[in-house]
Structure formats: C-alpha cells, structure tokens
Amino acid sequence: MELNHRPQRYKRCALTSELCEHLSLIYYQKYINKSRGHICFFYGFVVYLSNMNLRVEQLINIAKRKMKHSNDPVHDLDHVTRVVKRVKEFIADMDLSHDEKQAVILAAWWHDVARSITKNPSIIWMSIVDDNISAFMLWMKSIRCGLFGKTVGLSTKILVCKSFGTGALLTRLLLRKKHRILVNLLDDADTLDMLNSERVSKMLIMIENSRTYKMGYRVVVSWCLKSREFKLRTEKARKILVEMIRKFILWIKQKEIFDWHIKQFGKKWVDRALRDANQFLKSITLKTCS
Numbered sequence: 001m002e003l004n005h006r007p008q009r010y011k012r013c014a015l016t017s018e019l020c021e022h023l024s025l026i027y028y029q030k031y032i033n034k035s036r037g038h039i040c041f042f043y044g045f046v047v048y049l050s051n052m053n054l055r056v057e058q059l060i061n062i063a064k065r066k067m068k069h070s071n072d073p074v075h076d077l078d079h080v081t082r083v084v085k086r087v088k089e090f091i092a093d094m095d096l097s098h099d100e101k102q103a104v105i106l107a108a109w110w111h112d113v114a115r116s117i118t119k120n121p122s123i124i125w126m127s128i129v130d131d132n133i134s135a136f137m138l139w140m141k142s143i144r145c146g147l148f149g150k151t152v153g154l155s156t157k158i159l160v161c162k163s164f165g166t167g168a169l170l171t172r173l174l175l176r177k178k179h180r181i182l183v184n185l186l187d188d189a190d191t192l193d194m195l196n197s198e199r200v201s202k203m204l205i206m207i208e209n210s211r212t213y214k215m216g217y218r219v220v221v222s223w224c225l226k227s228r229e230f231k232l233r234t235e236k237a238r239k240i241l242v243e244m245i246r247k248f249i250l251w252i253k254q255k256e257i258f259d260w261h262i263k264q265f266g267k268k269w270v271d272r273a274l275r276d277a278n279q280f281l282k283s284i285t286l287k288t289c290s
C-alpha cells in the first residue's frame with residue numbers, strides 16, 4: 001500500500017513546492033521591479049521566508065507520518081514529539097536565528113526516522129547508525145520532493161554530527177562554532193527522554209519478550225546511574241535532569257514497578273541501582289547548584 005502511494009505523494013510534494021517557489025519569484029520580481037524600495041524588498045523577503053517555512057512544515061509532516069509506522073515502541077512518534085517539545089523549551093530564550101531554530105526542530109522530528117524502515121530495529125546496530133540513516137533519509141526526501149534549502153541542509157548536518165562514535169569529529173569538520181550548540185541541544189533532549197517513565201514502561205513490556213532488551217536495559221540503567229552516559233552539555237538540560245531523576249526514583253519505588261524489577265533482575269541489583277540513583281542525584285544536584 002505504502003509503495004503504491006509513494007509516486008503520487010512525491011508528485012504532490014514537488015508540485016506544491018514548485019508552485020510556492022514560482023509564486024514567491026513572481027511576487028519578489030513584481031515588488032522589486034515596481035519601485036525597488038526597501039518596503040518592496042521586505043515583502044519579497046517575507047514571501048521567500050514563508051516558502052521556506054512551508055518546506056520545513058512539509059518535511060515535518062512527512063517525518064510524523066513515518067514515525068506513526070515505527071515498529072520500535074521506544075523510538076516512536078510519542079518519543080519524537082517529546083524530544084521536539086524539549087528542544088523547543090531549550091531554544092525558547094536562546095539567541096538563535098529563525099533558520100537555526102527551524103533547523104534544530106526539523107532535525108528533532110527526523111532524528112529517529114531510520115527506526116521506521118525496519119520491522120525489527122536492532123537495539124545494538126540501529127543505535128550506532130540511526131542518526132546517519134535518518135540524515136540521509138531527510139536529505140533524499142528533501143531533494144526528491146524539491147524541498148531542499150539552507151535550513152534543511154543545516155538539519156542534515158546536525159543529524160550527521162549527532163551520530164554515535166564519529167559525531168564529535170564530524171561536528172568539528174562540518175559545523176561552524178556557533179552551530180555546534182544545536183547538536184548539543186538535540187543530543188541532550190534525546191538523552192533526557194531516556195528517563196521518561198512512559199517510555200520506560202513501554203520498554204518493560206519488550207524486556208519480558210526479549211533477552212537482548214533485558215540485557216540492554218540492565219546495562220543502560222547501571223551505566224546511566226553511574227553518571228557516565230548522562231554527559232549533558234547544556235546547563236538547562238542538567239537542571240531538568242535533576243527533576244527527571246527524582247521522578248524516576250519515585251516511579252521505580254512504586255510497588256508494582258519495584259516488584260517487577262526484583263522479579264526480572266533480583267533484589268541485589270535493584271538495591272544497587274537505587275543506591276546509585278540517589279548518589280547520582282546528589283552529585284548532579286551539587287554540580288548544578290554550585
């Protein structure tokens with residue numbers, strides 16, 4: 001079904017984009033030719049901007065549609081929507097241009113689209129390659145639909161630079177100093193969502209049916225609580241993390257959740273995890289408040 005609708009959808013995208021570009025050019029030329037004044041230039045610029053907004057909006061809608069069909073319950077539309085919300089919260093009072101804000105929001109919508117291409121996304125290899133695949137998918141889609149532009153280009157770079165392993169090097173090579181913060185913002189928003197109780201609840205169901213997920217959860221929780229994984233790079237994210245760890249400890253202490261963890265991992269592991277969580281909370285509270 002999906003494949004049959006694709007050509008039509010692409011045509012629709014391309015047609016809308018072409019039409020917008022054509023209209024903006026006509027308006028731009030009309031106003032510029034009429035008086036060549038500053039006001040007319042301003043109108044032309046507004047039309048050009050609204051065209052770019054429309055392109056970004058179209059690409060966001062495509063990402064939403066793809067994430068609706070994600071087969072990975074912890075990397076689904078809900079997760080992406082929360083990450084986008086967090087990114088918007090981070091950038092609200094930051095000194096960023098309209099293009100930069102749009103680019104990081106678009107990257108947030110697309111950052112897990114790679115998870116939608118397979119029925120069984122691997123917990124291991126998908127975590128390593130997902131950002132690069134998502135970047136490639138965004139780039140391809142924007143070209144095929146005629147929606148590519150400066151903002152989309154920056155979004156693609158943000159995703160490539162967020163990738164596991166090579167991200168740090170690529171950030172230095174591909175992004176200007178002032179744009180590097182955009183990668184940190186998206187990375188922090190994504191990392192913080194690891195502690196979202198709604199998301200962890202979904203993971204518990206997967207753990208019951210998969211030994212790999214059980215092992216993965218155990219390793220990730222132990223690792224996170226020893227504060228190695230949560231290398232948040234923005235001050236705002238660190239403050240939010242304190243609140244999220246508090247909520248996470250309360251969530252894990254609920255009788256039903258607590259008993260489930262004891263059944264799956266044993267009392268010794270749960271006691272150690274809670275002790276590590278409390279110590280981590282203390283240390284990050286001290287760092288954040290000092």
Ligand SMILES: [Fe+2]
Pocket residue numbers: 075079083111112190
């Ligand atoms: Fe994510």
